[in-house]
Amino acid sequence: MTDHPARIVRAAQMPEETPRFPAVIVGAGACGLTAAIRLREAGIECLLLERDSVPSGSTALSSGFIPAAETRLQRSLGIEDSHTQFAEDVMAKAHGQAAPHLVKTYTEGVTQAIDALEKHGIVFEILDGFLYPGHRARRMHALAERTGAALMAALERTATAAGADTLTDSVVRELWLNESDRVIGVGYAALDGAMAYVACDVLLLACNGFGGNPSLVGELLPEMKNATFGGHVGNDGSAIAWGRALQARLADLGGYQGHGSWVTPQGALMTWAVMMEGGVQINAEGRRFHDETHGYSEAAVHVLEQPGGVAWNVFDDPLLSLARTFPDYVDAEKAGALRTAPDVASLAKLIGCEADVLQATLDAAAPEGSDAWGRHFKRPLKAPYHAVKVTGALFHTQGGLDIDSQCQVLRQDGRPFSNLLAAGGAARGVSGNEVSGYMSGNGLLSAVGGGWVAGATAAGILKN
Incomplete structure (x- = not known):
């Protein structure tokens, strides 16, 4: 858990001589790296700010299995599946509580992501021989190593080769917005503890959830307050804190x-x-x-x-x-x-x-x-x-900032912030508002599918 609060800074502009990137991504986990790959495909410079010395996050602690339907690989193996069936499975496991617009967005977006990552040289296979709870088809895409660490390494190599920039040992503490609620940059603590700043035109929060924050777990998930936490220490609830400070809408915090x-x-x-x-x-x-x-x-x-x-x-x-x-x-x-x-x-x-x-x-x-x-x-x-x-x-929380189908963060009245996006652990997922709504792979569905969609949205905002 972080020992410093997440802060909102109101200012007309960033400090003098602040470097600028068109897109800044908070968190170089599966979500952030996938978004960075999508941005680089669009020819857009982006900077990932990662708190760890080596990008890992919750993905590195998982098995690294990504559920997806209608991918090139799934079709080549003759597996009968569809986006519709996948979405139905997600909704059924979530007892109808999952946000329909995100279920549709992610089950379609993750297919595009998997197919694109294959073209970048990442080799997937589909798990055979059994089905995880809730899935009616073989759709778990995995690397041969069958580890989240291997998936993270592959995503990091791909993003770097595509030209994405990453600063590790950089803990984002501050979101800077002007009086019109437009993000103008972030402040982050470097390895030596000194604050540094970067300006941006679009900001994506791809940081983790709040499972590593005992205070928030006790408040929002009381049945798990004494449970072992098996996730990543970076799950400090920063996105929740920033959302509350901005009076943004939060959703599915019980998931x-x-x-x-x-x-x-x-x-x-x-x-x-x-x-x-x-x-x-x-x-x-x-x-x-x-x-x-x-x-x-x-x-x-x-x-x-x-x-x-x-x-x-x-x-x-x-x-x-x-x-x-x-x-x-x-x-x-x-x-x-x-x-x-x-x-x-x-x-x-x-x-x-x-x-x-x-x-x-x-x-x-x-x-x-x-x-x-x-x-x-x-x-x-x-x-x-x-x-x-x-x-x-x-292991991982599934609630967070409420977002629309383009991964834009929503205000309390439902209007989106113009250039603030969220996906992965920072945003609400597709598991509804309780533990039983989680279907195997939902975390990476939100991370990879959400990262791909958010990257496309950021590219569209910047080009328009």
């Missing part, structure tokens, strides 16, 4: 990405594919407590409600093989997260529960019919059993 599979104490995300393909979550009493296929975001709340705020992911050999195809899980296993039991009695001893209770729980997770939560199983789990201890974590 967030939780994760019910945060490996403890090792501290890593375990892929939810194991749950989708037949794994179960068992509490300290030896019982299941929800339908794991509903999604890993809402699972965070369910896990935190269990005794001790923990659960065990229980699975078998075929699912272990699947888990080992994900680098994050491999790292967690190397750190000692995996436990193996030859039979139910040994698994019960490991968990600390009664063997007969656990046996009844596993017997109920069978292919015949559906369980108490309506889940259908393809097959029973078979010994030997594997288990990983997990807790619920807050």
Whole structure:
């Protein structure tokens, strides 16, 4: 969390001899870098101001999977999908709460982004063999490494090669606006702590959310105030602070990405594919407590409600093989997260529960019919059993500045600021206003799709 407040400075002009860029982007995460690539395609100079010494953000901590429909790659593989179906899936997972204009904008914009990034030399593949909760088609685009860090490195290389400029170790503290509410520049703290300034004609807030700000989490997400934060420390809520100071409209502040599979104490995300393909979550009493296929975001709340705020992911050999195809899980296993039991009695001893209770729980997770939560199983789990201890974590917030379909920040009366844009973690996403609305990949959908749209909007403002 930052130890300095985000500020609004009112002035007619920036200090003398302030350098100027047509477009300035706050944050060099997936959103900011995607927007920069789009701006450079339009021949527009842009400067990214990044707080870290190496751009990373929440994307680098994720698996780096970008959902997109009707891409060149998806079509080439014969996958039947459409923007309409994708948008329907997003809306269904969000229980109809997601902003329809952003769902349409992002599900279409992310396709353009993926296809353009391919032309820049980024090689994607589509995850095969399983579907994440809420998705009706194989549409997760990933790099071969299957890590967010690899995606970030590829985006940074592409933006740099396209001619975008980046200043790292630069924490934006001030937004400068004139009396007409037009952004004229920003003030940022360099590595030595001294303030520096840059003027601009368009400003894009592509910074993160507020998950790393305990005060805002306690205020806006009280059910997660004591949860482990598994996101990036740059999620300090600056965009919220600037929005409040500007009396901009905020939206979906109750939406967030939780994760019910945060490996403890090792501290890593375990892929939810194991749950989708037949794994179960068992509490300290030896019982299941929800339908794991509903999604890993809402699972965070369910896990935190269990005794001790923990659960065990229980699975078998075929699912272990699947888990080992994900680098994050491999790292967690190397750190000692995996436990193996030859039979139910040994698994019960490991968990600390009664063997007969656990046996009844596993017997109920069978292919015949559906369980108490309506889940259908393809097959029973078979010994030997594997288990990983997990807790619920807050990973990324999904609410923020309200924006229109062009990613322009809106005032309280719905009118857009003329040259202030927001996307990614700084803006409202497409997950609605609660944890269960988050569908796998929504964060990168907003970051990459939103970054692409915001870049196009900035280019249009500057050319007009």
